[in-house]
Amino acid sequence: MPPAKPLVLGLVLLLGAAGLWQAYAWYQARYIRAFSDQPTLFSGEPLRLPERLAGPGPIRLVHFWDPACPCNVGNQQHLAELVERFADQGVKFYGVQKPGSQGQLPVTLQAMEPLPALPGSEQLPASPAVAIWDRDGALAYFGPYSEGAVCNSSNSFIEPVLEALRQGRRVTATHTLAVGCFCAWQNAEP
Structure with missing residues (x-):
């Protein structure tokens, strides 16, 4: 059983990172899209x-x-x-x-x-x-x-x-x- 804990923890961390990335992508598309580096x-x-x-x-x-x-x-x-x-x-x-x-x-x-x-x-x-x-x-x-x-x-x-x-x-x-x-x-x- 002990090897399952690191696997579950790794999976939770991976899912958390994927969720954060998805939230950032949504925020960037919704709010930062208007910022243009073109004059x-x-x-x-x-x-x-x-x-x-x-x-x-x-x-x-x-x-x-x-x-x-x-x-x-x-x-x-x-x-x-x-x-x-x-x-x-x-x-x-x-x-x-x-x-x-x-x-x-x-x-x-x-x-x-x-x-x-x-x-x-x-x-x-x-x-x-x-x-x-x-x-x-x-x-x-x-x-x-x-x-x-x-x-x-x-x-x-x-x-x-x-x-x-x-x-x-x-x-x-x-x-x-x-x-x-x-x-x-x-x-x-x-």
């Missing part, structure tokens, strides 16, 4: 604010998001921190949901004004993405919130842009090349 080019040339928001006014930040994109999880926490920090400092926040998608922003972001698809947003390469217009109504920034697999204030492009605009400095960063966690905005052709 994504964000070009803001075609983007326009709706007529009622165009022209001089407050600094306007537009959040582009897809409810089905797993990259939104960390991004939305960061966005909630941005809203909390900058909403009382002259920045207006808006959200554009991927056309045809179903979902809602978390409670912490539901104060953002929803917008229909912006003129030019059909050419968006990926989301989550952000566009920021300055007080003169000029597009100052278009691109991702950050580069890399996760987004937070320590690796974000957004805080420095908003701070510069609040201080009256000009920002022109409407073309951004980044590697990160993104989901395609346009639906693939069948």
